[in-house]
Amino acid sequence: MVTLENISKTYNEGALTAVDKVSFEVKKGELFGLIGPDGAGKTSIFRMLTTVLLPDGGNASVNGLDVVTGYKEIRKQVGYMPGKFSLYQDLTVEENLNFFATLFNTTVKENYDLIKEIYVQIEPFKTRKAGKLSGGMKQKLALCCALIHRPTVLFLDEPTTGVDTVSRKEFWDMLKRLKVQGITILVSTPYMDEATLCERIALIQSGKIMSIDTPAAIIKAYPEPLFAVKSEKMSVLLQDLRKQESVKSCFAFGEYHHLTFQENSPEVQPSLRKNLEKLGHAAIELKEITPTIEDCFIQLMNH
Amino acid sequence: MQNVVIKTDKLTKKFGDFTATDAITFEVYEGEIFGFLGANGAGKTTAMRMLCGLSTPTSGEATIAGFDIYKDTEKIKANIGYMSQKFSLYEDLTVIENIRFFGGVYGLSDQEIKEKSDHLIDLLGLKEESKKLVGSLPLGWKQKLAFSVAIIHDPKIVFLDEPTGGVDPVTRRQFWDLIYEASNRGITIFVTTHYMDEAEYCNRISMMVDGEMKALDTPTNLKKTYNAASMDEVFFELARGAKRQAD
Known part of the structure; x- marks a missing residue:
């Protein structure tokens, strides 16, 4: 048409x-x-x-x-x-x-x-x-x-x-x-x-x-596993996550921050959690999620 | 205790027999990111105009940065910044001309303007573009420049009226980085938005429905109160009862 x-x-x-x-x-x-x-x-x-x-x-x-x-x-x-x-x-x-x-x-x-x-x-x-x-x-x-x-x-x-x-x-x-x-x-x-x-x-x-x-x-078609993470201090968390070597990308997404890892080995999640605890973050939630169209848009914009 | 920078008591604005803003009472704290949400026609713009000293209330009281909303409107204007999606910069002036112009409007000295503009251009990475017309810049850069100009005089409060409307998802997030930075410096942020994910970035959210402030709390508490999974649901729950359709 x-x-x-x-x-x-x-x-x-x-x-x-x-x-x-x-x-x-x-x-x-x-x-x-x-x-x-x-x-x-x-x-x-x-x-x-x-x-x-x-x-x-x-x-x-x-x-x-x-x-x-x-x-x-x-x-x-x-x-x-x-x-x-x-x-x-x-x-x-x-x-x-x-x-x-x-x-x-x-x-x-x-x-x-x-x-x-x-x-x-x-x-x-x-x-x-x-x-x-x-x-x-x-x-x-x-x-x-x-x-x-x-x-x-x-x-x-x-x-x-x-x-x-x-x-x-x-x-x-x-x-x-x-x-x-x-x-x-x-x-x-x-x-x-x-x-x-x-x-x-x-x-x-x-x-x-x-x-x-x-x-x-x-x-x-989103090319890699995507995770949502939150803690009690979201603004500090964003900065801390961006400094982590295992983290490839991280951006604010409403209630959570969304992140991808450099490598997706089984240890990567527990070790991130441990690092965040060391940095003083409490009530940490970390889970794999299905991307939204906005995640896809951001991913495509950055490539 | 937290310092209060905006305090209203039954603030009301009527146009004839139409009550645009109906006895709203609330406080905003220093350095807070305060989300001001509501459906179209809920009375947000009218309320914001009063808080900026641009419109005289029909009744009620308010102080903005310690100044009275009836008597000290000029002092209010000198102590706040304002940015909207619709108007923020002169497109036919260059980047540097816009910074100088708004610096002058906000009463900075020549020396201050010089220092501030050098700093801003450096901070925003606009050295190459400083002599280009603002109209030729991508929207995202315009928005970031507009925000920086709105706080060039280090105001106590900055009012942002849908600052990220139509902006791409990456730039929208960079814009919020600027908001956080300003908030960490102690500038109070009073912001309206149609993006519900941005409501989550606010310390507290207020919801206007039919001229009244129907809810005011942290995003977490609002979701609990309305038994909602997202701020979108909270908004829908509160706004669908609205009777007014005016803009």
């Missing part, structure tokens, strides 16, 4: 490479996540696929249509929710929705079944100006407007950035229900914990794809 072959984009007359020969494919009906921090090139990729930005190299197509030559047709078939709120702030909720329906030669009534579940949540505020909505409601309205012409491919650029945990969960539930309707969804996010909610993901950093696979396969 969406294909990218060595797509590149540079800015400032070539001085800045935003997207560096990126290739991947999103299958029909798939929920595909582009996971990476700000400046990784996510938005440039979205803008090229939605035909609002020309690539400098490579090819890309959406529904079999080339993004450069087939732009008119692509625009009719896709829905795009940009990262920046782009609806008309001085039009009401209802007016925005009607406006976008009219642009695509359709009516709200005709496609109401598709947006109904989302729209009912903002319907009580339908006469309110879009600029006066809360973040969560703006996000829901923007999604309705992107869906109103029944697109076959939906591009969502960081829909959950700056949104709190509760609204983020609600948003991902909505996406799952849209997927059931057969819509292909390409979504980007800087939140690594959202990666597991996608069927397949691409991890992207500095314009380059570091890995593409299912979240489970990316986690499985």
Whole structure:
């Protein structure tokens, strides 16, 4: 459905490479996540696929249509929710929705079944100006407007950035229900914990794809055993662990620090524990864990 | 006993008949990393604006670094640092110009600015980039520079409003190393974040829901109280009851 072959984009007359020969494919009906921090090139990729930005190299197509030559047709078939709120702030909720329906030669009534579940949540505020909505409601309205012409491919650029945990969960539930309707969804996010909610993901950093696979396969490909460790003094523990000869890498990870060893022999754990006790650490907990996508991202960034 | 650097008593801000911040009472200790969490629209920004001396409360009391929140707002501003994800540095000024500018704004002498900027550029490894426009730096470096600039005048307290939003996982952790360093130097850190793993790095966490402070404790105790495996669950448990949706 969406294909990218060595797509590149540079800015400032070539001085800045935003997207560096990126290739991947999103299958029909798939929920595909582009996971990476700000400046990784996510938005440039979205803008090229939605035909609002020309690539400098490579090819890309959406529904079999080339993004450069087939732009008119692509625009009719896709829905795009940009990262920046782009609806008309001085039009009401209802007016925005009607406006976008009219642009695509359709009516709200005709496609109401598709947006109904989302729209009912903002319907009580339908006469309110879009600029006066809360973040969560703006996000829901923007999604309705992107869906109103029944697109076959939906591009969502960081829909959950700056949104709190509760609204983020609600948003991902909505996406799952849209997927059931057969819509292909390409979504980007800087939140690594959202990666597991996608069927397949691409991890992207500095314009380059570091890995593409299912979240489970990316986690499985983590190259070495990973351990979680904690003690009563976490800040000191981090510094002490980094000084240990047996420790290869160590970084803070919420309640625990995550670490890998230089060598994974049976003695390495008890001997680390002993060393930490000698350094005055109490209530030490050390256990092997399954990596998260964020662990994988950090590992890939460092190689 | 621990020194108290922020003390509020029923601090309230109303906009017409809407109570954005509803009688919040809490204390923050010197050198503490204090996490200020809450759902969108919970009243965090309004509360922070009052604590920074930018907005006059409707009622209640507060002292920031010993200064009264009604009468001494200018003294409060001189004794705090502030950094947000949205605005922190001038992109069209160079690294060194930004340091000089903020040093000047925070009232440092020319001599102090010179010493501080040399030290900072050295510390951050930005010697090669000191004459480059900030806009051309990678986001991670910008954030680290912004933080260092926010504490250039050795404030008692620094307010960080979502300082790590959108930053890559490695840089995000390096940023927290800077936070720990500042905290070890006795600077109090008042920080908001959407990353729940970062909530774990705070000494204590407060949770705002619908304008009220619904919880305040260490991460460990909060997890115990709410019988939750992670801070994410604690947040969800507290915030899902929220009625407000405003931003």
